[in-house]
Every structure is written in structure tokens, then in C-alpha cells.
Amino acid sequence: MRAAIAAILGRLPGLSRLKVERRSKRVLVHEILSIQIFSAALVGALAIATLYWGGQWVLQDNYDRWALQWTEELNELGSPLYLNEDSDARVRLESYVERYSEIDRVVYYATNGSALFSVDNDAAAPPAAGLSDTLLRDATAVVGSRQPYLLSHADLDPRQFEILAPVWTESIVDDGLFGFDPSNAEPEAKTELVGFISIKLDFIIFHDRLLANIKTAVMILLTLLFAFALFGHRALRNALKSFSQLEQPIRELAKGNLEVEFKPAEHREISDIVEALETTATALSERDAELLELANHDSLTGLFNRRRFMEELQNAVTELAQNGQSAALFFIDLDQFKYVNDACGHPAGDRLIRKVADELVRSVDEDAIVARFGGDEFAVLFPNADRELARSNAELVVANMRSMAHIEDDQVFHPHCSIGVTMMRGAHLNHDELIAQADIACREAKLAGRNRFHFFNDAESFENEMLADVGWMNRLRTAIDEDKFELLFQPINRIDTGDTTHHEVLIRVQSEDGKLVSPEAFLPSAVRFGLMSEIDLWVIRHAARAYAQHSENQPQLKLSINLSANAFENEDLHVFVKEAFAENDVPGEHIILEITESLAIRRPIHVERQVAELRKLGCEIALDDFGTGYSSFSYLQRLHFDYIKIDGAFVQDLLKNPVDQKMIKLIAEVGHEAGMQIIAEYVQDAESLALLGKLGVDMAQGFFVGRPSTVPRFASTPISLDSRRKRQAFKSP
């Protein structure tokens, strides 16, 4: 029914779907009223039923008692039998019987049981018959007894019954009044039966009248219920009006207007709700503030974060465009922070960052805006500063940082900084460009020896480089959004067999001239502008698609995918990988995930947890660029890598550098002992390949083995003689 009405209403012009939906919703007033009416009706029905059945029972019980009370009227009713010469007896009796509608008939019998006469309320009643012998005998037997009557009910209706009672006279014996003793339990008496009287009682009319009264009462009750329902409906509506009034403020609250005001409520329940809503609004407001705080501030230092700082920077740029004043932007990069992080661990690095942040805040004016840009980079905006003021501030910061000492593990560190300064004037540049300038200047300071500041100059190469950097950001954003990256596949072959075991997935992006650009050109920008994580996910997704595409023809295809440190910042990385594999039906056993050594040692516990989740998918794990970081084999054992990829730096001069040879040999021995396979990168020639084989390396990757291609190619590499001999030795029984 509701659906039909809703459908009709929905077709009417001008009615919104929302209104139709509102009409189809339940109404609280109706529900409460329904419950009340139902309860009242139930109680009423129970009361009526109790009244009816209880009344029936009481009535039935009373009928018998009332009948017995009539027997007490026998002296009056029986007068015609014992009164002598009373011509008015019959008249009197008839008027007596007329008064009581319950008396149907009164019949008088002689002592022999013959009917003398009757008095009827029904003129059409047939003449009374005499008493049967049985009745006569039974009625005579009860003379003088404690229950001197016979009571019988009509067969079909208990409301009709008949009393048959003997009428007798008693007299004290002749001498009884002399010496009369009232305490004598059974005084002598003479008894004389004078006749019988039969009273037929019919309580049907009384019963029906009572029922009619009950029905009237029920009707009145129902009418009252109905009136109550009507009144209750209105009263409830008024009472619940306070609830309706909450709708608008709650809508405002839902829209985000935390300043909404609630009207004070008259009812305690509503007042409680209003209080709860106000508390909620306050809590939301506080949480908003907290979230805003978190969104705008760096969690480690409490300084503005990059996003917030960029907003302030843009505001400053806008203001400067209007007021024509100047401001200074500092880009500060800590010198040798990586050293402290690597030497003392990530927590030590965090402590240093916090200390540096505090020092920076102390070093600058109150109106300066200090932000942590990321990692060990900070930015400071001096809103009203000319070049001289900027210079003096920069000198102060450099000096303070120079004099700052940070102690970790009984070691003292002096974390100097390099500052890039760019002046902001006019409306020529936007905030990204200003940051780029300051960054360029910071690089210049680093190149000049660190622990100093450098003002941005208009040298074209640096500006172009930074502008190029900014340009890469845009290109990378577009490449991510429009799938403009390309994946290449470089084979990795076994040295002993020359067979291709798997392919490394390499990402490229098209430059403006259509050439494919390698990651070294754009990955720094990707990291700088926070796009690396998205690129990682893009690579995983598309590598899975590529597997699905190429594995049809090459079922032995196995891919190795690089994951950056940013990828591991995502706690749900394994979930994404799992979904990408499931979507493309990629078996985890055909995928190797490569992580760099520096990531592995920087956050071993975090990496270990993530790696464990990825292993559950069946993937193997390879340690990339091994040998370039401050790693230890204990870390390597803990993470259970399947492969170690020796950095190309060790392979590049392998033939000439015995130290490199020893290192590779050592790595191979330890790696094998730990159950890992060893892969050497950057293999450019056959001699290097052969030597690597001798040193114990299992697989090789490089231009000599195979160049990256758009489709995975399986091409064997030449096997060295030694390798062939080993292979033959292995094969021979």
C-alpha cells in the first residue's frame, strides 16, 4: 500500500523523491499512539473479558443464592396455604409476583400434591400440574430440615430453576410454654404440613439486561478509547514537537556547521538529547581542530607541514603582489643527517629532527613561519624581510645550527645545515617556483661545501634544472593519471645454464620528444613531490596486467618488481598487491619483489612485517643494490631474502678490482650459506659474466645478458667453459 502511494506521489510533478521517501517512513507519533492504543485495547479487552466471564460466574453463583433467598420469603409467599379466610391473598400475591420479573410462576399444592392454584407472570402459561409422587415424597422429607426446599435447574439453561418447598406450621406442645427453656436445642414441637409451594425463577431477562449494560459499558469504553486516541494523537504531536525542532540544527551539524545553536528544551529527555548534541558538536569541533592540527602540522616536530606551509607561502605571495613588499624564503637541508640516522637508528634521527626544529623556532622571529618540509628538510618564510634581514637571519641560523650539539649513544653530532635563500618580490612566481628556487640555492650551498647559506641567483642551468624538476612533477602526475608510463622487461639469466629465470620490470616515462626517460631522471622529483608511492602502485598494477598478458604464451614467465621505500609506508601494501594479483590471476610464486638495502636496514621491523604479509601471497623477496648501505648479515638473515642483487658498483670494475672480486665472493658464500641466490647487476661483457660465475654468483643481469624490452624475451646467454664443465659434472652419474 505504501509502495503504491509512494509510486503515485513520485509521478506527481513538483514532488521530489525525498518527499516521497519521507512519506514512506514511519511516524513516531503514530507508533507511540499505536502502542498505547494497542495496550489500552488489550487491557480493555482483558477487562471486558474478565468482566463478562467473571460476571457470568458471579451471576451464576448468585443465582443459586438468590434462589435460596426466595425461600426466606416463603412465609410471605406461602400465606395462601395457611391464612384462613383471606380473600385478598391471591390479589396480594399476584401484585407481589408482578413486582419481581424473575418470578415466572408460583404454584400452590395441597398436601396430596394436587395443584391448588398458580400465579403466573406469563398469562399464556399452561395450567399447573400436580406434583409427582417422587417430588411429593422428596418435598415432604425435607419438612423441618436445615435445607427445607428442593432446588432444580432447567436442563438447557442454568439461569432458570425451580424451588419446591413444603409449607408447614409448627406449634409448641401443649405444656411447652410452661417452663419454656430457650436453650433447649430441640424443643418438642407439633408439625403440620399445610401444602407445597413451587417458585419458578427465570433470570434470563435479568441476565440479558446485565449483559446489555455490560455492552453499553463496553461501547462507552471503546468510545473513550477512540476519544483518547484522538486526544492522545494531538497531545503526542505537541509533546514530540521538541524532537522535530531538533531536525534543522542536526542537519546544520551534519553539514559541518559546528557553531549551530540548539534551542533550550522544556522536556528533560529532549534536554538530555540537546546536551548530548552540543557535546557532540563540541567534540566534533575539537576533533576538527585536532585533525586540522594534524593536517597542518608535522607530527614529529609540531611545525607546519609541507601542505600548510605551501598555503602560507601562497598567501604571502598574494599579499606581496598587493602590497609590493618583499619576503624571504629559506630552504634548509641538514648536513649529514643520514649519517646520524644510519649510525644511531631511526629514533635517534627523529630526536635530532625535533631538536633542530626547536632550534629553528628559537632562532627566528615570531612572525616567521617555520615548517618541516619532509625528511631532513625545513622551510622558513620571513614575511617582511629584505635581503639584508634575510642574510642576517640566515647567518644566525647557520651559526646556531653550527653550535648545536646532539648526543646519541655517547656520540656527539654537530648537524650543520645548508640553507637556500630566495627573495620574494612582486607577482612573478608562484609558490612551487619559489620552493624550487630555494631548493636550487640550497643545492648550491651544499655544493659549495655545506654548512652555509646561498642566495638564489638567476643562473640558467640551475633554474632550468629546477624548473625541469617542477616540470617533471607535472609530467609524472599526468603519467600516473593517464597511464603514460611504460614498462620494460630486462632478463636475468643463470650463469651456469644461460637460461632466463625471470625478468626485472623497469619503468620508463616518455619525455617531450617522445624518448623514454629512465627513472634516474624523474624518480628524485617523484620522491620530492610525494608521487613515488603512487608510481609504485601503478607499477604493481600494470606489472600484474603485463604478466596476465604475456604469460599466456610464456607460462614460465616470472617478473621481478621494484618497490620503493614509499611503497612500504602504505600499511595496506600487501592488500593492494593481493588484489592486483587476484584481478589478473597472477600466481604469487611467479613474482619477485625487490626492495633496496637501505630500506631494509632503515626500518627492519616494519619491513619484516610487510615482507611476511607479501610472502603469504607466495612472492619471493630480493634485496636490491646490495653492498651500498651499512647493512649487516644479521639483518639479511632476519628478513629471509630469496635473492641478493649485488650492486653494479661492485661489478663495474670487477675485472680490475680484486677487492670487488673478494667482496662478491664473500657475498656469494654467505648468501648461499643463508639459502639465498646471488644476482649480479650491470654485467656488460662475457669476461665479467664468467668471472662472476667463478666467484659463485648464480645469475646475472645487464646489457650483456639482455637489454630491457617492451615484451619479456627469453634468450640464453653464452655459457662459460667452467660453467659448462660444472654442468657436465653435475649431469654425469
Add this chain to the structure above:
Amino acid sequence: MQCGARSTSKLAHLAMFALLMTAGCATPPPQPEPAEPPPVEVVVEPTIPIIEPTPPPPIVEAPPVTVTPLPAIAIVLSSRNPDYEDVVFELENHLENYSIYDLSDKSQPPAAAFRLINDSDTVAVVAIGLIAATSAVQMANVPVIFSQVFNYQDHGLITESSRGVAAIVPVAAQIAAWKDIDPNVSEIGIIIGEGHEDLVAEAELAAEQHAISLKIRTAHSDQETLYLYKRMIQDIDGFWLFPDNRILSTRILNEILQSARHRNVAVLVSNESMLAMGATISISSVPSDIAEKITEIIRLIQANRFADVPSLTPLSDIRVETNEAFLQKPVVAAEPEISEGTPQ
């Protein structure tokens, strides 16, 4: 003559002195126990014909008799009823030669007893109680003097050879005593059986003298008595209960007395035991008086003047006892009238 009279309250004592001219010593009467208040019932008064009272027979004064010893007398009792034995006790003070026969003794049937009497030198039979009286009248060969019989006329006890002593004290004395006790009494109801027209006439005359209106009805059974009583009770402030056993039963007695109690209607009875049932005033005969009257008749018999003995010799003494509760006139709320509708 040994006094056997007992006086009760002061007023009763004074009444006795006023009416009688015999002195007596007083002993406090037993105090009747207050009776249960009877229920009040509405009675419609039927109309009954007023019988003109016949004057009581004049008392013929016997010529002075020289005191000579009384002859042999047979005293026949209906039973060992205390009311009978009291008379015997008093008689014994007068008689010297007497024999007592108890007809309730099953070992000696009445016929046997009277055979003995007839065979003896008994001059007269004193029959106390109805059974003794009827047996004596039937079987005795000598004059019979009966007493303690109210409905003598029903049994033909007055014959050529039998005379009686009244069972109750004169009604005029009763009314006078009642009026002394309760000067406010003005409407007295009487329900009595047939055959007591003389008594009724006597009562009406006495009532008239005391400005009392009598409502008199004749009943033939206890049911009728109750029926008439219910119709009378609203219009009277006193009810005179004569000891007519023909129209009374224990049940009816209880109902009448309880009803009267509820309605604050005084009830005069002839038996002080009924005070416990709720009666208000008891005016009863005095055994010594009965004995004296019997003795006088015996003397007349002895003087061959039996024909001079009236049919029924009236009594002289009365014994009055009252219900203390009545005297205190407790305010008893009348029972609500039973409305004529469906019995509740």
C-alpha cells in the same frame, strides 16, 4: 401462709403493693440476660373484628369457713416441669394429706394412677398442666381443679366436676404493671388463637382505662402469627405475647422477639425465661398464689360448695421481671426495611 412472692424492681414492687393488698418480702429477682436484638420486619396490619369484652365473672365471696384440716388430695402433674413443681411445693404448705402423681413417669400410666386415686379416699384431684388436667377430667371420679393450662377451652376442661385456676395473671394487672414500667407505651399488639374472646375483652377494657390502644389479631398457626406480626409491628410500640402454644413455635418466637428488639418494641411475656430471648417484660403468676387459689377451691369442695366455684379462678399475685437492657433503652438502629425487589 408462707410468702412465696418475689418482688423485682422497685416499680414492680410498688405496683404489686398498689394492686394487691398482701404484703410480701422482697428478694431481688434474677436479672434477665439481655437478649439478641431481633430483626425488624415490615408488617401490614390486617383488620380483625373487635370482640366486645365480656366482663369477668364476679368473685363470689365464700362465707367464712372454719379452718378444718383439708381432705386427702391427689396432685397430678403432667411432668416435673419447674413451673408445676413450684405449685406443688406451695401446695404442700397448705395440704396435709396428699399424694403426688407424675404422669410423665412411664412406670405408672395415667389409667393406673387414676385407678389408685379413684380407689382412695381422695376428695379432689389437683391437676397441674394440660395432660394432667385432661387425664383427670376424663378419669377422675372426684372433682378436679386444674391449673397451669392456658387453652383449657380447647380441651373442654370446664365441666360439672372440674374447675380451673387461671394460668396467667389478670390482664388488667398486667397492663397496669406495664404502664407503670413504661408509661409511654400506647399501642400494644396482641396475636392470639381462637377461644380467648373473654380474655381479649378483658384486655381491651383494661387497656382503655390506661389509654392504651390494642391491636388484636387472631391467628391459627405460627406462620400466621408471624405473618400478622410483620404487618403489625410498624404501628405498635409494645407487643403482648400470650402463652398460646397453638400459634407459637420456637422459630417464630425467636423471629418475633428479635424483630421487636430491633424495632425497640417492648414485648410482654408470661415466662421470665423468654427475657433471655429478647423479651422486655415478664409478668408471671406466683406459685403461692396459685396454691392459695387451689386451696380455697378445695375448701369449697370440702364444704360441698363446689358449684360456687367459678369456672376459672383468677389469680391475685403477679411477678414482674424486666430486661435490664430494655430499661436502659439502648439506642438500636432499626434494621433497614427490606425493599421489595430482587433479594440481595
